[in-house]
Amino acid sequence: MATISIDGKHYEVEDGSNVLEAVLGLGLDLPYFCWHPALGSVGSCRQCALLQFQNADDDRGRIVMGCMTQVTDGMLLSLSDSRAKAFRADVIEALMTNHPHDCPVCAEGGECHLQDMTVMSGHRDRRYNGLKNTHVNQDLGPLIHHEMNRCIACYRCVRYYQDYAGGTDLAALGSHDHVYFGRHEDGTLESEFAGNLVEVCPTGVFTDKSLVHDYTRKWDLQSAPSICTACGVGCNTIPGERYGRLKRIHNRYHHEVNGYFLCDRGRFGGGWVNSERRLRQAGAQMSDGCFAPLTQEQAVQRLQTLCGADSKLWGIGSPRASLESNWMLRSLVGDEHYCPGFGPEQDALRAVMTALTEGGVATATLPEIEAADLVIIVGEDITQSAPRIALALRQSVRNLGLEQAANLGVQHWQDAAVRNIAQNTRSPLVEWVSASTRLADVATKTLTLAPTDIARMGFALAAALDEGAGVDGLTADQTTHVVQLASRVLGAKRPLIVSGCSSHDASVVYAAQALAAAVARRHAATRVVYTVPECNSVGVGLLKGTHKDLADVVAAAEAGHIDTLVVLENDLYRRMKKEWVTRLAAAVPNIVVLDALETSTCDAAQLVLPVASFTEAEGTLVNAEGRAQRFYPVVSDVGERLPGWQWLRLAAVGRANRSDLETLMHLDQVLEAIAAEQPQLDGIRAAAPDASYRDRVGLKAARQPHRYSGRTAMYADKTLHEPKTPVDEDAPLSFSMEGESHALPSALRSFVWDPGWNSNQSLHKFQAEIGGALKGGSAGIRLIEPKGQPAPGAYSVPAAFEPPLSGWYLTAQYRIFGSEEMSAHAPGILAVSAGPTLILSADDALQLALAADDGVTLITADGSVDCEVTVDPALPKGTVGFVVGHAHLLDLRAGETVSLEKKPGLMRRSEVIASDGVRVYG
Amino acid sequence: MTDLDVIPTLSPEEIAEIEHEVALIPRRDSAAIDALMIVQRHRGWVSDSSLKAIAALLEMSPEELDGIATFYNLIYRQPVGEQVILFCDSVSCWLRNGDGVKEKLSELLGIDYGQTTADGRYTLIPVPCLGACDRAPVMMVGDDLHTHLDDCDLASLLTCEANHD
Amino acid sequence: MTDRPLTQNLRPDGSPVWLADYEANGGYQGLRRVLTDSTPEACQQVVKDARLRGRGGAGFPTGMKWSFVPMGEKAGLGPKYLIANADEMEPGTFKDRIILEQDPHQLIEGMILAAYAIQADVAYIFLRGEYTVAAQRVAAAIKECYVAGYLGQDIRGSGYSLELHLHRSAGRYICGEETALINALEGKRANPRPKPPFPQVSGLWGRPTIVNNVETLCNITHILTRGADWYQSLGLGADSGTKLFGASGNVKTPGVWELPMGTPIREILENHAGGMHDGYQLRGFLPGGGSTDFLTPDHLDLAMDYDVIGKAGSRMGTGTMIVLDDRHCPIGMVRNLARFFAHESCGFCTPCRDGIPWIVQLLDRFEQGLATEEDLALLEEKARFIGGIGNTHCALAPGAMEPVLSALKYFREDFEQHISGRGCRYQSLGRGH
Numbered sequence A: 001m002a003t004i005s006i007d008g009k010h011y012e013v014e015d016g017s018n019v020l021e022a023v024l025g026l027g028l029d030l031p032y033f034c035w036h037p038a039l040g041s042v043g044s045c046r047q048c049a050l051l052q053f054q055n056a057d058d059d060r061g062r063i064v065m066g067c068m069t070q071v072t073d074g075m076l077l078s079l080s081d082s083r084a085k086a087f088r089a090d091v092i093e094a095l096m097t098n099h100p101h102d103c104p105v106c107a108e109g110g111e112c113h114l115q116d117m118t119v120m121s122g123h124r125d126r127r128y129n130g131l132k133n134t135h136v137n138q139d140l141g142p143l144i145h146h147e148m149n150r151c152i153a154c155y156r157c158v159r160y161y162q163d164y165a166g167g168t169d170l171a172a173l174g175s176h177d178h179v180y181f182g183r184h185e186d187g188t189l190e191s192e193f194a195g196n197l198v199e200v201c202p203t204g205v206f207t208d209k210s211l212v213h214d215y216t217r218k219w220d221l222q223s224a225p226s227i228c229t230a231c232g233v234g235c236n237t238i239p240g241e242r243y244g245r246l247k248r249i250h251n252r253y254h255h256e257v258n259g260y261f262l263c264d265r266g267r268f269g270g271g272w273v274n275s276e277r278r279l280r281q282a283g284a285q286m287s288d289g290c291f292a293p294l295t296q297e298q299a300v301q302r303l304q305t306l307c308g309a310d311s312k313l314w315g316i317g318s319p320r321a322s323l324e325s326n327w328m329l330r331s332l333v334g335d336e337h338y339c340p341g342f343g344p345e346q347d348a349l350r351a352v353m354t355a356l357t358e359g360g361v362a363t364a365t366l367p368e369i370e371a372a373d374l375v376i377i378v379g380e381d382i383t384q385s386a387p388r389i390a391l392a393l394r395q396s397v398r399n400l401g402l403e404q405a406a407n408l409g410v411q412h413w414q415d416a417a418v419r420n421i422a423q424n425t426r427s428p429l430v431e432w433v434s435a436s437t438r439l440a441d442v443a444t445k446t447l448t449l450a451p452t453d454i455a456r457m458g459f460a461l462a463a464a465l466d467e468g469a470g471v472d473g474l475t476a477d478q479t480t481h482v483v484q485l486a487s488r489v490l491g492a493k494r495p496l497i498v499s500g501c502s503s504h505d506a507s508v509v510y511a512a513q514a515l516a517a518a519v520a521r522r523h524a525a526t527r528v529v530y531t532v533p534e535c536n537s538v539g540v541g542l543l544k545g546t547h548k549d550l551a552d553v554v555a556a557a558e559a560g561h562i563d564t565l566v567v568l569e570n571d572l573y574r575r576m577k578k579e580w581v582t583r584l585a586a587a588v589p590n591i592v593v594l595d596a597l598e599t600s601t602c603d604a605a606q607l608v609l610p611v612a613s614f615t616e617a618e619g620t621l622v623n624a625e626g627r628a629q630r631f632y633p634v635v636s637d638v639g640e641r642l643p644g645w646q647w648l649r650l651a652a653v654g655r656a657n658r659s660d661l662e663t664l665m666h667l668d669q670v671l672e673a674i675a676a677e678q679p680q681l682d683g684i685r686a687a688a689p690d691a692s693y694r695d696r697v698g699l700k701a702a703r704q705p706h707r708y709s710g711r712t713a714m715y716a717d718k719t720l721h722e723p724k725t726p727v728d729e730d731a732p733l734s735f736s737m738e739g740e741s742h743a744l745p746s747a748l749r750s751f752v753w754d755p756g757w758n759s760n761q762s763l764h765k766f767q768a769e770i771g772g773a774l775k776g777g778s779a780g781i782r783l784i785e786p787k788g789q790p791a792p793g794a795y796s797v798p799a800a801f802e803p804p805l806s807g808w809y810l811t812a813q814y815r816i817f818g819s820e821e822m823s824a825h826a827p828g829i830l831a832v833s834a835g836p837t838l839i840l841s842a843d844d845a846l847q848l849a850l851a852a853d854d855g856v857t858l859i860t861a862d863g864s865v866d867c868e869v870t871v872d873p874a875l876p877k878g879t880v881g882f883v884v885g886h887a888h889l890l891d892l893r894a895g896e897t898v899s900l901e902k903k904p905g906l907m908r909r910s911e912v913i914a915s916d917g918v919r920v921y922g
Numbered sequence B: 001m002t003d004l005d006v007i008p009t010l011s012p013e014e015i016a017e018i019e020h021e022v023a024l025i026p027r028r029d030s031a032a033i034d035a036l037m038i039v040q041r042h043r044g045w046v047s048d049s050s051l052k053a054i055a056a057l058l059e060m061s062p063e064e065l066d067g068i069a070t071f072y073n074l075i076y077r078q079p080v081g082e083q084v085i086l087f088c089d090s091v092s093c094w095l096r097n098g099d100g101v102k103e104k105l106s107e108l109l110g111i112d113y114g115q116t117t118a119d120g121r122y123t124l125i126p127v128p129c130l131g132a133c134d135r136a137p138v139m140m141v142g143d144d145l146h147t148h149l150d151d152c153d154l155a156s157l158l159t160c161e162a163n164h165d
Numbered sequence C: 001m002t003d004r005p006l007t008q009n010l011r012p013d014g015s016p017v018w019l020a021d022y023e024a025n026g027g028y029q030g031l032r033r034v035l036t037d038s039t040p041e042a043c044q045q046v047v048k049d050a051r052l053r054g055r056g057g058a059g060f061p062t063g064m065k066w067s068f069v070p071m072g073e074k075a076g077l078g079p080k081y082l083i084a085n086a087d088e089m090e091p092g093t094f095k096d097r098i099i100l101e102q103d104p105h106q107l108i109e110g111m112i113l114a115a116y117a118i119q120a121d122v123a124y125i126f127l128r129g130e131y132t133v134a135a136q137r138v139a140a141a142i143k144e145c146y147v148a149g150y151l152g153q154d155i156r157g158s159g160y161s162l163e164l165h166l167h168r169s170a171g172r173y174i175c176g177e178e179t180a181l182i183n184a185l186e187g188k189r190a191n192p193r194p195k196p197p198f199p200q201v202s203g204l205w206g207r208p209t210i211v212n213n214v215e216t217l218c219n220i221t222h223i224l225t226r227g228a229d230w231y232q233s234l235g236l237g238a239d240s241g242t243k244l245f246g247a248s249g250n251v252k253t254p255g256v257w258e259l260p261m262g263t264p265i266r267e268i269l270e271n272h273a274g275g276m277h278d279g280y281q282l283r284g285f286l287p288g289g290g291s292t293d294f295l296t297p298d299h300l301d302l303a304m305d306y307d308v309i310g311k312a313g314s315r316m317g318t319g320t321m322i323v324l325d326d327r328h329c330p331i332g333m334v335r336n337l338a339r340f341f342a343h344e345s346c347g348f349c350t351p352c353r354d355g356i357p358w359i360v361q362l363l364d365r366f367e368q369g370l371a372t373e374e375d376l377a378l379l380e381e382k383a384r385f386i387g388g389i390g391n392t393h394c395a396l397a398p399g400a401m402e403p404v405l406s407a408l409k410y411f412r413e414d415f416e417q418h419i420s421g422r423g424c425r426y427q428s429l430g431r432g433h
């Protein structure tokens, strides 16, 4: 710690940090633009200036940039000296000379850091009366809107995009006062993390295109703390709502899960909740196959009839439904009739659950991933399967360079200096993957191998570290690699093993667990990351019970054991082959489907019930790290929809043995019941405060900022009276501006705002230390803590991969845009998703006379499917990859042998777009 | 791959010259400026397709390269005439009637700064101090420096330049 | 006559001195001797003792700069670099050009010795793009050296090896700033780098690097061969050695001359530059290029020494003077310079990028007769804001404001006349616009 004096007052601050961070950390205001807590300092904007004095006798002082000046013990500073203030006013006045002053039509208005800093720095009257520069804007694709004239050239965008996120297609162009931040030519930004520009840009240059088209100001948004449902990472988000529509999703800072950033699937993928395919009303299938709408009351009656006392009831749950809903279903149908509804990843997921709960190695938090000094990725294209983790891994490779900088006395936050020192130096990051990945640019080594060979590498390295028997039949190169890597592992301090379910191959996960155990025996600081495909895969995996497979459900149905099958938030076509769904539907007299979107499974149902989405309901999800996190509704008027668990609670009314369920009216009661029954889930109650939190003080946490406007006017077309504030009995949050918005536990904060700080930059007011945990600790609670010794798990080395004698071995390939079911329905995501794609090696493409975008027919035992071709020169011989989750490819399975035929007729995607002349967004 | 498709738009000579530069330095992308200058020497300017080709050769994105290309004064991202006239508009030449000479030159060629003559022969560009202030006012036509312009006949100077090419 | 080491080889017709002639004049003999007889540390010490100050503008002691370079084991793995700064884009500066064009071997020999002193492995000459003649001659001279064994592996059996490359800049004044120059050599946008780390510790490609001006490096051979005492004795005042001084503007014989440090300004302007053109009166001058403060006829008897000029409120800069006469508008002159700096701003930091164009706009208002008293106050306020040391990321902007602020000091009545007279009275004086 260091003692510094600011305007004559003494403060204790962190040694080695910079003055700007220290000042903000003390809760004082100092304006800034180019500094960003995650990006560090470069000193370009000059806005954070203050006065530093040599000693007590120095009354002149000199202007220094807070962000570029290291805190030293005894330093004397002034924020409020008139010279410092005048300098800051000069800076903002200069920055604004070319600004178009178009705040009224700017999507950033009201949450604009530039607006805030303009006021804070004391610039009001415009004295520059010359001409302004104007720029031509670019079309950056369906997700991000570009308005260059608002630019103040803080360089944050390119520093974020290139240096932090590894994007290459956004650059600073031109020079002097003609600098321009954009692409070389119009086109969709390529980075999967481009959406963060919306929050990184302190003005309105980069804004959320969907928000621009359907605009509401921040102060008119109703928000709630939420969790991203688009993958297993569980990033914390803030959805914003008005008029019942989701308007946008912003990052919600969580020090240990997502920090300052989201991926684009998370940011733009929530749009499905506004989709035309949302189920708004219950429906009963009639004899003609059409659905007749039912009122909620009628629907409940039907449901209770179908689930009546003597009905033989089975249920299929869902890894994308909340823990509460899954638990309620399981309770309703009974443990032995409950199937969690996992898909083709099931074996790998089960292996992950074992590794998590019994592997004895702790999962990494976000800061731990970023701090790793050696990363081994076992079979995951992590950018596609758990994107936010990939962004963190990009930071980890900087550690060696940071160390070099530290040796020269340069602090980590001196961003440009560190990068100049580090140049291309990278900490080791080794990938064993089954196709080219987006991390290849930072990987020190990438091996592309068939999944079984990936597993063999893992076991081989584990064996090398444990000095055990090696793996037979490795190639000479593989052996050398293993030997070299083993010695690097020994030299590392904070190794990290990354693996997961994406290959759909359990042996890969077994190998990762064995490897992690071997590494952890060498280094206590070893961490693991296992990806899982869905937002609650781990939560469902943690529910104890007998847990039937889908095959068991089909068998039971065909044996006549099922009268009514309740399918909770699950499109069965994504979980099992079509033929099985048909057989199941034929064998079960009554199928009840509860879902938020209309899916193909609904067609097989006798009763369809509309389920509230993550923006409309409250619930608990457990992320891949094992952290239980709560999401809250942001929309108050959910119409006929109910949360899944509420429907299921009502279904239990007629069932004699489970009448207890009926009494679980509120979420807190459900949580109690879960905890009572399943001690391993006891922690979920503490994931967020209960609904009675703040009851004593009488004010819940506010979902609306103080300036929320138009409470009466908003509904003036319906009623002239101000509608009564809806009451949320299940949450400690109010649908109102009345309530606490500041002194709150982080799990309950719906937005960040502080006087003078209307943008997301106000976050530092809520952090215990800049860039660190929020005051009052991080939200959520970890349910899994490693116990016992690192355990190597199932140690069965698979045979080396042999390319099939005829045909190709299918490997599963995830895509950030398109593989996930719900986000694929968001318009922005749809626009950037590829069609049904088959990935071929360059040799195979040549042999089949196929080029990228050509058509190919893929023939399996079940039938055939037409795909577009992508060529990946790194694909292992004998394999072809298929994109998981694409509607046309749901019947494909990793590990199957398939044959291929050129399909001459298929139009290239580019031609389809050109001939339609239609683009989803302009 | 599309990246490979564009490399053939660079001539073997250009590629060889660029690779020569690359061989001297520890990072491929560090040859960016040299590569741009090499291609410009061959083609007069750097078109979008040249830019993409160079970027592919240096394993960088067109954006990264264009950020560099557009930073520097002497890399032309628009077509220029057969010869570029760099006219010094800095202080010592200004003191020695540089502005007057510039006006005469503009009249003679019928173009202002940033423009190219209708016959495509000349593009006129201002340049900061050419480091020949003792001989002001000065300009460069192509690679040749011309000094003491106040006392010279611009028309015959240009004819002369045209002839010695 | 005093020694003129820097220009002793130059020929009246300006033709280049090639290797044979350079050697015939005693060239590369010092190199051979030093490489065999002297240690790098000893070389550094001689340069320190000679009290050579950098000729690039800032006058930083060269020996001290070198001493920050880690030597031996401490340097870590990888090459060390020496760079000759031959960017010379400062308006009114034309001194390095004559050496580059006429005596390239003098630079190369100096570079080899400097490189030896810091044990550099690779050296670069960063040459201004428009210097086409220099480019050809320097390239040819480098080739000669490789053939003669002065460059490359094991130079003349000394055990010391050095590669030397020529880089031609794509043109931007900021490239002259040493860290921006390093970025340009790395093939990047030439934004200056933050310091620390200083290039001596981490520069080109992250490795220890020395950047020296061409003229600075030319001095090295002479210092190492003739000794620190001799070098010190060349200066008339506090500073050692000789310097390339120059003058441009409406003087009778503009040019560059090698003169002792400490030569009085009057001698340079009246004797060497021949005094003002007939019909012109001296109003002021920028003593060391376009980024230095005006001095006036009152300062003519000052000695051209770093500290003397500094005390007078200006800077020695590059030592090439730009002379303002009474028939040219000081505001016009300052505007010309400001426009240059506005255009040459790298665009990285706010006061420079967005402030200097504002200065230009205000100066335009003066020239157009639109300026008011408020504009004058604003001009001064903005110039102080942009020009304050530490207010910007690098020294370009403070340099840019030196002519403006000093013009406001010495030529205030001109500004006021532009306001009251609604325009520029110099237009009626004939030449200049």
Ligand SMILES: Cc1cc2nc3c(=O)[nH]c(=O)nc-3n(C[C@H](O)[C@H](O)[C@H](O)COP(=O)(O)O)c2cc1C
Binding pocket: C053, C054, C055, C056, C057, C058, C059, C060, C062, C065, C085, C086, C087, C088, C089, C090, C173, C174, C175, C176, C177, C178, C179, C211, C212, C213, C214, C216, C217, C394, C395, C396
């Ligand atoms: C904007 C700017 C431009 C500069 N241009 C040059 C230049 O053209 N040549 C030069 O030698 N030094 C130039 N310098 C100074 C260099 O940064 C550096 O100090 C010098 O090359 C060091 O050499 P010396 O120690 O031998 O003087 C410039 C500095 C600034 C701030």
Ligand code: SF4
Binding pocket: C174, C191, C192, C344, C345, C346, C347, C348, C349, C350, C352, C353, C392, C393, C394, C395, C396, C397, C398
């Ligand atoms: S002062 Fe700032 S903008 Fe100007 S050249 Fe230096 S770094 Fe660039």
Ligand code: FES
Binding pocket: A020, A031, A032, A033, A034, A035, A042, A043, A044, A045, A046, A047, A048, A049, A065, A066, A067, A068
């Ligand atoms: S925030 Fe410190 S200079 Fe920009």
